[in-house]
Amino acid sequence: MPPRAAPGGAGSGRGRGSTSRGGSTSGPTPSRGGPPARGAFRGRATPAAPAGRVAPTTVGLGLPDTSSHITTVGVKRSAFGQSGRALNVWTNHFEVKIPEDEIYHYDGASRLSSPLPSDILNLDEMFSIISPSEKTLPARLNLEIIERLQTKVAPEVFTPPVVYDGRKNIFSPRQLPFPSGAQEFSFTLTDPASPGEEGQGGGGGGGGERGRGPKIYKVKLTHVATINPEVLARFLQGKQSHDNTVLTAITALNVVIRMEPTMKYPFNVRSFFTSRETAAIGGGIVLWRGYFQSVRPAIGRMLINVDISTAAMYKPGRAIDVALELLGMAPRGPLILSPKHGFPERELIKLQRFLSGVRITVDIPGRPTTGRRPPRVIKKLTKGGANQLSFTMRDGKTITVAQYFEKTHNYRLQFPDIVCIEVGSGAIIPMECCTIPEGQIMRKQVPPEKTKDVLNFATKKPHERLQSIRAALGVLNYGQSEYVRQFGMHVSPNADVQSLQARILDPPTLMYGAQSRQPTIQPRDGQWNMVDKKFYRPVTINRWVVVVYEREQRFNRDTAYDLVRNFLEQFAAVGIRCMEDDPVVLWERPTNIAASLQNAGKKVIEKHRNTGPGPDLMIVVLPESSADMYQSVKHSSYMKFMDHSFGDIIRGVATQCLRSSKCNRANKQYFANVCLKINPKMGGINTIPEARSVPVLTDPRNPTIVMGADVIHPAPGADGRPSFTALVGNVDSETAKYIADCRVQTSRQEMIDDLEAMATAHISMYKRYRQAVEKKSPDPKRVIFYRDGVSEGQFQHVLEYELPQLKRALAANNVNAKITVIVVGKRHHVRFFPQRREDADRSGNCPAGTVVDRDITHPTEFDFYLQSHRTSRPAHYNVLYDENEFTPDALQALSFALCHVYARSTRSVSIPAPVYYADIVCARAKNHYNPEGNFDLTESGTQLESNDAKRQLEAFRANFMPLNDKTKRVMYFS
Incomplete structure (x- = not known):
C-alpha cells in the first residue's frame, strides 16, 4: 500500500490492462505456481465472434473456455458464486468496440541532443537544462515534442496520427514508412526566427539562448512489435493466455483513449482535470474535478471504466501570495518572508517542502512578455534575501542578486530581503518575479488539516455520481477524437452504463458474551450496536490511572471525575471487570512524556502502599493538535527500550489516548466506542463469528491462520x-x-x-497460544494470506518473492499447511449503484454484502468485487494461489465475515480485518521512533541528494525500535 493516497492524488486506480509503461514483448508470462484449475468445464467451443463484440463460450455456468494450454497470472476461474439473493445494479463501465486492424508498436526515445552551459544568474541562461544529453524528459515535454513532430516536422509521415504515452511507447494505426524499421528526427520546439527577430534570443517552448541557437531534440522511433487484435479477441473469449502480447494490446487501447485529453488538460496517469468545477480550500491549494478512464478486459467484451476524479492543484498566482497563504501570514505582508526580519527556519522548511517541484514563470515588471521562456521548476528556497546573496560575474566582479536585477533589467526589487527561489539549473530568482501558472497537479501528500475539505469536494451522493458518470460521454466525446476513430475503436454516443446482476451475501452471525441479553446478532445494512451485549471475552482491570496533559482550566477535576464515572459505567455495561473505582488522576506537563507516565505508574504503586504491580491501563487525555504527544505516549509504553531507563512500570501497559474536546461531556456511546478499543488492547475479544455461519473459518479439523500484510511508502x-x-x-x-x-x-x-521472519515468529506464537491457552492441537492446517497494496503488475512478484517466504516460515515451524494467497485492492474506480431505490441502503448505495464475480471481472482468472460496508466502492479480490481449493462462495463468505470482526467498530469494514489492521500498523510505524530524535516523519516531502538520502535511510533503519514482549501479545493497534 502505498503511502496512503491522498484524495488529491487522482487517477491512482489499478485497472486491468492499464499498465503505465507496457510494451514489453519478451514472451508470455509464466503461469502462476498454484495448483491446476478445479473442475474444468468441457464442451464445444463457440465460434470466434467479430472483434467488435466477443461472445463468451457459454459452457456450464457461462464461463469462458479456459483450456489447459491457457496460462494465467492468477488462479483460473472454475466457477461463479451462487449464494445470496439477486440484485440488479449499474456499474460505471461503457462497452467499447476493439480495433479490427493491426496496431504498430514503436519505442520512442526523445532526448536533448546537445549539452548546455551551466552558468547561473544570467537571466537569459537561467532557463537552460543543466544535465547530460541523455536526460529523461518530463512527460508533458515529451508529449509536446511528439506533437510538434507529427504536426510540424513530418506530418506526411504521421498521417493518420500516432498516440504516445509520454514515456517510451508509441502506437500507430498504420506501419510508419521507415526503411529499416527505425528512424531518427532532429528538430527544435520553436519556429525559425523572422529576420527582425534574429539575435534577440529565443522564445516559446524550446527557448533559444542569447548567442546560441534553440535547443535541438532528437527522437528515435524503433518498431518493436505488431499487435494483432485477434489476440485480444481470443483473450476476451478465454482462449488466449494472459501474456505480454495481451498486456501490450490493452496498453495501446488505453493510450489511444487518453491521447486527446492529455494533450488538452492537466493529467495524472489515467485521469485528466478541467477548471470547469473548482474549489479553493486555502493553504495554496485549489481542487479541480476531472475524469478517470481505463480500458478493462471483461468476460467476452472490452469495457471502458469511467469515474469522476479529483486533483489538488497548486493555486495559481504570484508566488509571494501563495507562500503567504500557505503559512497563514497574508495579513502580515511579504516582509514576514525575510530571514533578516525573523522568518523562522521551520516555516522556511515548510514552505520549501510545499513549493519544491512547482513550475514557475519569471515575470519581471516592465520587461516585455513576448518571447517569454518556458516555466522553470523550483528546486529549493534560499536562506537569505536578494540583498544578501552575491555571485561573481563573468568579468570577475561580485554583485548581489538585487544589484544584478537593477543593473541588467532596470528593475529595483520591492522586497530584496525576502527569500528567493532557486530553480533546477541553479539560477536564483527573486520571489516577487515568480508566478505559479494554472493547472499544476500537487503530487505531494495533501496536508492532514485539508483532508476534510478534499473529501467534501470529492464526495458525491451515489445518484449524483452516477449522473456525472453518465454525462461523462459528452465530455470524453470519444466519437470526436481523431485518435479513437483512426484506431477503429468505437463507443456508441448513446451508450449507457452497464447493467449487471449482483448478489447480496448473508452476513455472519456474531457472538457476544454468554451473559448478554442478546448473545447473538445478525447485522443489518452492515451495522449493529452494543445494546444488551457484553464482550465475548472481557478483560479485568485491576489498577488504572488517568493522566491529563490538558490545562486544568480547560479540563478540571469535575470533568476528570465525570470521565472516570462514565468509564466505570461502560466497563460494567460491556462486561469489563474493574477492581478499582477511584483511579489515580494526575495533571502533567507535556515536557517529558515518558518521565511523566513513569511517574503516574509510581503513583499507582504508592497508592497501594508500594505493593503489587503498576497500572494495567493508562487513560491519557491530550489537548488538540497533539500528534507529537500521542507518538511519545505510544513510544514510551509499547517499544522495547534497550537502556532500561524507564524501568518496568509502564513497559507494555495498554494506553488509551483521548482528545480532551471529545471526551469532555461526551455521551455514553463515545465511552462505549472507546471500550471497543481498550478490551482488545488488554488481551480481550469483543466478538467472534458464530461457527455455523462461517464454517471455513471455524472448522475444528482445519485450524486456520488468517494473515494480512501491507506496505506503506513515504510521501x-x-x-x-x-x-x-x-x-x-x-x-x-x-x-x-x-x-x-x-x-x-x-x-x-x-x-x-x-516476511519470512515475521511469519515464522507469528506461526510460533499461534502454536503456543493454541497449546497453552486453548489446549488444542497447535499446528494450523490452512494459511489464508491477504495482501494489500499490490498493483496488478506485481502479482507475479508476490508469488515469486513472498509466497516462498511463507512456505519457509511454515517449514521452520514444522507445519504442513495449505496456503491461499489473495490480493485485496481498494485503489480502483469500479463502482456499483442499485437500479431500484428500494434496493438501496439509507445512503443510496448498494447494501453491504453486494458481490459481483461476472460480466466485468477478468476473462480467465479468479477474482471478484465485494462491497462489504456502506459505500459505493467495493474491494477487489484477486486469488493468486489456492492450495485449499476454495469455491467462490466459500472465499466470498469468508472475506465478508472477516469484515465483521474488526474490533474497533460495530460496523462491517471495507476489507478483511487482518489486512485493515496491517494498514493501521504501517501507518503507526512512526511510533517506533523516539520523538526526541531527529526523525522527520511528516507527510510532506523533502528532496535530498542521493548520498544524503542514503545516510538518512540507514539512520531510520538503525533507530527503529521493536515492540516489547508484552505488547507483542495483544492488539495494541486497536
Whole structure:
C-alpha cells in the first residue's frame, strides 16, 4: 500500500490492462505456481465472434473456455458464486468496440541532443537544462515534442496520427514508412526566427539562448512489435493466455483513449482535470474535478471504466501570495518572508517542502512578455534575501542578486530581503518575479488539516455520481477524437452504463458474551450496536490511572471525575471487570512524556502502599493538535527500550489516548466506542463469528491462520525515508484475536523483505497460544494470506518473492499447511449503484454484502468485487494461489465475515480485518521512533541528494525500535 493516497492524488486506480509503461514483448508470462484449475468445464467451443463484440463460450455456468494450454497470472476461474439473493445494479463501465486492424508498436526515445552551459544568474541562461544529453524528459515535454513532430516536422509521415504515452511507447494505426524499421528526427520546439527577430534570443517552448541557437531534440522511433487484435479477441473469449502480447494490446487501447485529453488538460496517469468545477480550500491549494478512464478486459467484451476524479492543484498566482497563504501570514505582508526580519527556519522548511517541484514563470515588471521562456521548476528556497546573496560575474566582479536585477533589467526589487527561489539549473530568482501558472497537479501528500475539505469536494451522493458518470460521454466525446476513430475503436454516443446482476451475501452471525441479553446478532445494512451485549471475552482491570496533559482550566477535576464515572459505567455495561473505582488522576506537563507516565505508574504503586504491580491501563487525555504527544505516549509504553531507563512500570501497559474536546461531556456511546478499543488492547475479544455461519473459518479439523500484510511508502518527493511493512494474523481459533509485527525496509520497495521472519515468529506464537491457552492441537492446517497494496503488475512478484517466504516460515515451524494467497485492492474506480431505490441502503448505495464475480471481472482468472460496508466502492479480490481449493462462495463468505470482526467498530469494514489492521500498523510505524530524535516523519516531502538520502535511510533503519514482549501479545493497534 502505498503511502496512503491522498484524495488529491487522482487517477491512482489499478485497472486491468492499464499498465503505465507496457510494451514489453519478451514472451508470455509464466503461469502462476498454484495448483491446476478445479473442475474444468468441457464442451464445444463457440465460434470466434467479430472483434467488435466477443461472445463468451457459454459452457456450464457461462464461463469462458479456459483450456489447459491457457496460462494465467492468477488462479483460473472454475466457477461463479451462487449464494445470496439477486440484485440488479449499474456499474460505471461503457462497452467499447476493439480495433479490427493491426496496431504498430514503436519505442520512442526523445532526448536533448546537445549539452548546455551551466552558468547561473544570467537571466537569459537561467532557463537552460543543466544535465547530460541523455536526460529523461518530463512527460508533458515529451508529449509536446511528439506533437510538434507529427504536426510540424513530418506530418506526411504521421498521417493518420500516432498516440504516445509520454514515456517510451508509441502506437500507430498504420506501419510508419521507415526503411529499416527505425528512424531518427532532429528538430527544435520553436519556429525559425523572422529576420527582425534574429539575435534577440529565443522564445516559446524550446527557448533559444542569447548567442546560441534553440535547443535541438532528437527522437528515435524503433518498431518493436505488431499487435494483432485477434489476440485480444481470443483473450476476451478465454482462449488466449494472459501474456505480454495481451498486456501490450490493452496498453495501446488505453493510450489511444487518453491521447486527446492529455494533450488538452492537466493529467495524472489515467485521469485528466478541467477548471470547469473548482474549489479553493486555502493553504495554496485549489481542487479541480476531472475524469478517470481505463480500458478493462471483461468476460467476452472490452469495457471502458469511467469515474469522476479529483486533483489538488497548486493555486495559481504570484508566488509571494501563495507562500503567504500557505503559512497563514497574508495579513502580515511579504516582509514576514525575510530571514533578516525573523522568518523562522521551520516555516522556511515548510514552505520549501510545499513549493519544491512547482513550475514557475519569471515575470519581471516592465520587461516585455513576448518571447517569454518556458516555466522553470523550483528546486529549493534560499536562506537569505536578494540583498544578501552575491555571485561573481563573468568579468570577475561580485554583485548581489538585487544589484544584478537593477543593473541588467532596470528593475529595483520591492522586497530584496525576502527569500528567493532557486530553480533546477541553479539560477536564483527573486520571489516577487515568480508566478505559479494554472493547472499544476500537487503530487505531494495533501496536508492532514485539508483532508476534510478534499473529501467534501470529492464526495458525491451515489445518484449524483452516477449522473456525472453518465454525462461523462459528452465530455470524453470519444466519437470526436481523431485518435479513437483512426484506431477503429468505437463507443456508441448513446451508450449507457452497464447493467449487471449482483448478489447480496448473508452476513455472519456474531457472538457476544454468554451473559448478554442478546448473545447473538445478525447485522443489518452492515451495522449493529452494543445494546444488551457484553464482550465475548472481557478483560479485568485491576489498577488504572488517568493522566491529563490538558490545562486544568480547560479540563478540571469535575470533568476528570465525570470521565472516570462514565468509564466505570461502560466497563460494567460491556462486561469489563474493574477492581478499582477511584483511579489515580494526575495533571502533567507535556515536557517529558515518558518521565511523566513513569511517574503516574509510581503513583499507582504508592497508592497501594508500594505493593503489587503498576497500572494495567493508562487513560491519557491530550489537548488538540497533539500528534507529537500521542507518538511519545505510544513510544514510551509499547517499544522495547534497550537502556532500561524507564524501568518496568509502564513497559507494555495498554494506553488509551483521548482528545480532551471529545471526551469532555461526551455521551455514553463515545465511552462505549472507546471500550471497543481498550478490551482488545488488554488481551480481550469483543466478538467472534458464530461457527455455523462461517464454517471455513471455524472448522475444528482445519485450524486456520488468517494473515494480512501491507506496505506503506513515504510521501512523493520525500527522499531518504523508509517504507514500512506489517504482518497481522490471528492466534485464536475464532480468528478474532490478532497480533502484529512491523518492520522497516528500503524506500518504496513493494515486496516485503522480512516476511519470512515475521511469519515464522507469528506461526510460533499461534502454536503456543493454541497449546497453552486453548489446549488444542497447535499446528494450523490452512494459511489464508491477504495482501494489500499490490498493483496488478506485481502479482507475479508476490508469488515469486513472498509466497516462498511463507512456505519457509511454515517449514521452520514444522507445519504442513495449505496456503491461499489473495490480493485485496481498494485503489480502483469500479463502482456499483442499485437500479431500484428500494434496493438501496439509507445512503443510496448498494447494501453491504453486494458481490459481483461476472460480466466485468477478468476473462480467465479468479477474482471478484465485494462491497462489504456502506459505500459505493467495493474491494477487489484477486486469488493468486489456492492450495485449499476454495469455491467462490466459500472465499466470498469468508472475506465478508472477516469484515465483521474488526474490533474497533460495530460496523462491517471495507476489507478483511487482518489486512485493515496491517494498514493501521504501517501507518503507526512512526511510533517506533523516539520523538526526541531527529526523525522527520511528516507527510510532506523533502528532496535530498542521493548520498544524503542514503545516510538518512540507514539512520531510520538503525533507530527503529521493536515492540516489547508484552505488547507483542495483544492488539495494541486497536
